[in-house]
Amino acid sequence: PFLIAADTYRPAAVDQLVTLAKQINVDYYEEGVNNSPVNIAANGIKAAREAGADVVIIDTAGRLQIDEELMRELQQIRDKTNPAEVLLVADAMTGQEAVNIARGFNEQVGVTGLILTKIDGDARGGAAISMRAVTNVPIKFLGTSEKMDGFELFHPDRLTDRILGMGDMMSLIEKAEEAFSEEEALKLQQKMMKNQFTLQDFLEQLQKIKRMGSIANILGMIPGMSRLQMQGAIDNEQVEKRIKRVEAIINSMTPDERNNPKKLNASRKKRIAKGSGVEVRDVNEVLSQFRQMQKMMEQLRRGKLPNIPGIGKLMGR
Structure with missing residues (x-):
């Protein structure tokens, strides 16, 4: 060219x-x-x-x-x-x-x-x-x-x-096939089934999703989600901001903290909040959502249909 x-x-x-x-x-x-x-x-x-x-x-x-x-x-x-x-x-x-x-x-x-x-x-x-x-x-x-x-x-x-x-x-x-190799997908599946999914894994998946295009475009491809967008039920801008905030928070953690979030005491959370330009409550919210995700994975591993709390927050409402 x-x-x-x-x-x-x-x-x-x-x-x-x-x-x-x-x-x-x-x-x-x-x-x-x-x-x-x-x-x-x-x-x-x-x-x-x-x-x-x-x-x-x-x-x-x-x-x-x-x-x-x-x-x-x-x-x-x-x-x-x-x-x-x-x-x-x-x-x-x-x-x-x-x-x-x-x-x-x-x-x-x-x-x-x-x-x-x-x-x-x-x-x-x-x-x-x-x-x-x-x-x-x-x-x-x-x-x-x-x-x-x-x-x-x-x-x-x-x-x-x-x-x-x-x-x-x-x-x-x-777009997903372009962003995720078959080997990466299999490795991720094994981690999820063994309940070994870490904040580092979570960060990597967020970054791969971002490579697929804008959140508005991705959500627009999902049946049901696109209709909610048209009705104004999903705030695309807020979703983008939340994802950037989550990235900043996880990036402010040490590799050891990402792999072992239980080590995050009050002083560490304060340091992470300062490093990512957010409040401690925002750090706690990310950790809470991550724990919910781990529970969902555990339910899936046991063959149960997982409950998905907090979907409104994810959609920017």
């Missing part, structure tokens, strides 16, 4: 693309902001050919409304570079305005596909249906978070389930 920074309008756009290219270890081309986007795109294609690139992505300036001058510029870039695809990246949260932009882009530039971002937000992708209708081109990808792994192929049936609040278990399973 090869990236070309042709957005000379948005402040720091070139720097952001260069930073991204370095993060994912791909070649890039940039001339700063002093040359025209049309010339930058043409020069970038030449550089990409010399580098032997097989896929080239030209990043152009975004448009929040239809601007005739900028549209002419896009037409010139298209004519100069002869791209195989012209993809419009649309924000699902902008609603009807995104639909109008999609229509204008398609009429003046000729769009071959759509990429819908912020699909983890409250809009739930309803704009996708309208944009698909007015452009008559396929939605190819979804952006589900600002992280590098928050990018997925578009599956119409899965998005329909999300819009209707029915969840998206297939995407959830795929």
Whole structure:
């Protein structure tokens, strides 16, 4: 892959693309902001050919409304570079305005596909249906978070389930398979069945879950949870804050304390609270929830259906 920074309008756009290219270890081309986007795109294609690139992505300036001058510029870039695809990246949260932009882009530039971002937000992708209708081109990808792994192929049936609040278990399973190896899952299962699950294990699982994407997106894939989100019964922001707080508290413990939480006396709890920027009661709450989790695991090990207390707190209520 090869990236070309042709957005000379948005402040720091070139720097952001260069930073991204370095993060994912791909070649890039940039001339700063002093040359025209049309010339930058043409020069970038030449550089990409010399580098032997097989896929080239030209990043152009975004448009929040239809601007005739900028549209002419896009037409010139298209004519100069002869791209195989012209993809419009649309924000699902902008609603009807995104639909109008999609229509204008398609009429003046000729769009071959759509990429819908912020699909983890409250809009739930309803704009996708309208944009698909007015452009008559396929939605190819979804952006589900600002992280590098928050990018997925578009599956119409899965998005329909999300819009209707029915969840998206297939995407959830795929993300879980990416975050958890089979060996790790087996090791965790054995620990849980032997009641050897520690705070260190808990921390590692939280970190793996975070790699799956935003909490809002993950909950939106779970049948029932997504409907509760739509009804406002789950405060996604509070859930994110609680998870960060739990991480900070466990990170403030020593390795020995994480593996042996019974050693946490009053003075140690005070030190942990100070180190994580919380109150001692917050430390006690995490320990209480962890003990409840251990009890649930013990009930499962004995073949009993566990009681799940405190679910309201977890959901930010």
